Amino acid sequence: MWLPVDLSFSLCHSTRNYSFATPREDSIVERRRVRQHKRQTTFQATIFIANIKVHSCHPANHNKLYVSELASFVVMSRQNRKRKSKRVGKATYNNAIGYDTRGRLYQSVEEVWYSHASRKQEDWYSIAESYWHKQNPSVDGMLGGYSNLSDIDVRSSLQFLQGLQLPSTRIALDVGSGIGRVATELLTKMFEQVDLLEPNVHFLELAKQNVSDSQLGRVFRCSMQDFIPEVDRKYDLIWIQWCIIYLTDEDLVEFLKRCKSCLSASGLICIKDNVSRKHFVVDTNDASITRTSKQYEDLFKQAGLHLVCCQIQENFPRQLFPVFMYALGLKSF
Numbered sequence: 001m002w003l004p005v006d007l008s009f010s011l012c013h014s015t016r017n018y019s020f021a022t023p024r025e026d027s028i029v030e031r032r033r034v035r036q037h038k039r040q041t042t043f044q045a046t047i048f049i050a051n052i053k054v055h056s057c058h059p060a061n062h063n064k065l066y067v068s069e070l071a072s073f074v075v076m077s078r079q080n081r082k083r084k085s086k087r088v089g090k091a092t093y094n095n096a097i098g099y100d101t102r103g104r105l106y107q108s109v110e111e112v113w114y115s116h117a118s119r120k121q122e123d124w125y126s127i128a129e130s131y132w133h134k135q136n137p138s139v140d141g142m143l144g145g146y147s148n149l150s151d152i153d154v155r156s157s158l159q160f161l162q163g164l165q166l167p168s169t170r171i172a173l174d175v176g177s178g179i180g181r182v183a184t185e186l187l188t189k190m191f192e193q194v195d196l197l198e199p200n201v202h203f204l205e206l207a208k209q210n211v212s213d214s215q216l217g218r219v220f221r222c223s224m225q226d227f228i229p230e231v232d233r234k235y236d237l238i239w240i241q242w243c244i245i246y247l248t249d250e251d252l253v254e255f256l257k258r259c260k261s262c263l264s265a266s267g268l269i270c271i272k273d274n275v276s277r278k279h280f281v282v283d284t285n286d287a288s289i290t291r292t293s294k295q296y297e298d299l300f301k302q303a304g305l306h307l308v309c310c311q312i313q314e315n316f317p318r319q320l321f322p323v324f325m326y327a328l329g330l331k332s333f
């Protein structure tokens with residue numbers, strides 16, 4: 001006879017119902033054995049669930065499941081609670097401010113860049129490049145399997161932009177444009193011309209076809225970290241959606257400074273991306289970092305930008321990371 005084990009793990013309960021089989025408890029010895037078995041099974045189940053969470057989300061995991069964050073962290077916390085003082089890498093459960101999808105804890109964000117810089121073969125950016133090379137050039141590919149959220153996303157972005165009351169709507173730049181989803185669905189509805197910036201040549205070709213000739217501005221086949229703005233081009237809006245996570249902190253600040261230099265007098269930079277609630281999360285599959293809002297605000301400050309407005313995307317599934325929309329300007333309004 002087999003009995004189900006209560007995982008006594010609220011996070012798991014809240015996401016899925018699992019049951020695990022254990023032998024019947026017949027005697028004290030047997031009960032002890034069962035208790036031990038339960039502990040092991042629960043622990044294994046937790047790891048198992050963590051793995052499911054990490055791997056069950058679509059590989060194009062921009063909309064990485066928030067539950068994966070919780071589950072992986074709980075795996076680590078359960079291990080570490082038992083041996084509080086034992087260090088895992090440099091960070092411990094108590095002092096970690098971030099972790100990656102392989103279960104490594106980080107005490108500082110610098111450790112992330114350091115560990116990547118010290119690798120011989122792959123560097124941070126080439127992982128993302130080859131990752132995106134393998135993704136489908138479709139809305140589903142762009143949204144990690146969540147193409148059903150595209151309409152809600154665009155609608156909220158439109159409301160957000162309208163609320164900003166931009167005095168001029170001449171030229172916008174779509175950064176990390178992918179196949180031009182945002183350019184076609186959002187930016188061309190508000191701006192006379194839209195420029196595209198995207199490193200993946202296949203996506204960019206599609207984006208160029210998707211935006212009407214009359215509204216297609218300049219096209220930059222390059223990455224954010226390599227982008228040098230053209231001196232004769234000023235933007236009323238620079239829209240950066242679901243791609244800033246690929247930049248290291250240093251490159252993010254430098255990129256924003258360059259964006260600042262090509263804004264029109266009343267122009268704004270808008271960043272829409274996943275934001276982690278408590279710990280930053282590094283996804284080792286595509287070399288991305290989901291930052292906390294505190295990290296973002298620090299980086300915006302370092303770039304000399306003012307936070308004009310910030311809104312959280314509504315009506316997205318709760319298991320996803322929260323998505324923030326930031327509007328940044330040269331001076332406070």
Ligand SMILES: C[S@@+](CC[C@H](N)C(=O)[O-])C[C@H]1O[C@@H](n2cnc3c(N)ncnc32)[C@H](O)[C@@H]1O
Binds near residue numbers: 129178198200246
């Ligand atoms: C999740 S898709 C988002 C596409 C589009 N912004 C949207 O919301 O539909 C991420 C895009 O960022 C691009 N990307 C990845 N790393 C980048 C980098 N370092 N610089 C610019 N774009 C990058 C990818 O090629 C991909 O097109």
